[in-house]
Amino acid sequence: MTLGNTVDSLKIAIVVGTILSIINQYDVLISWDFTLKDHLRIFLNYLVPFCVATLSREMHIRKENKNK
Numbered sequence: 001m002t003l004g005n006t007v008d009s010l011k012i013a014i015v016v017g018t019i020l021s022i023i024n025q026y027d028v029l030i031s032w033d034f035t036l037k038d039h040l041r042i043f044l045n046y047l048v049p050f051c052v053a054t055l056s057r058e059m060h061i062r063k064e065n066k067n068k
Contacts, residue, residue, distance in 0.1 A: 005061075009053040017046030 021042050022029065028038045 005054065005057050009050050009057065012053040013046050013050035016049035017042075020045040020049075 024045065025038060025042055028034060
C-alpha cells in the first residue's frame, strides 16, 4: 500500500462518508444532539468506504502483478 493509494482512499471515504452521514444521520446533524451511538455510526460511515476502497485497490494491484 502506497501513500498515493491511501490518499485516494481517504478522498473516496470523505465523499461517500459525508453522503452516507447526511442520509442516515440527518435528524441528528440538524438537531446537533449527538450520543455516543451517533458518533460511532458517523465514524463507521467514513471507515467502511475507506476500507472498501483500500481493499479493492490492493486486490486490483495484486491481480495485475499476478498477470505480469
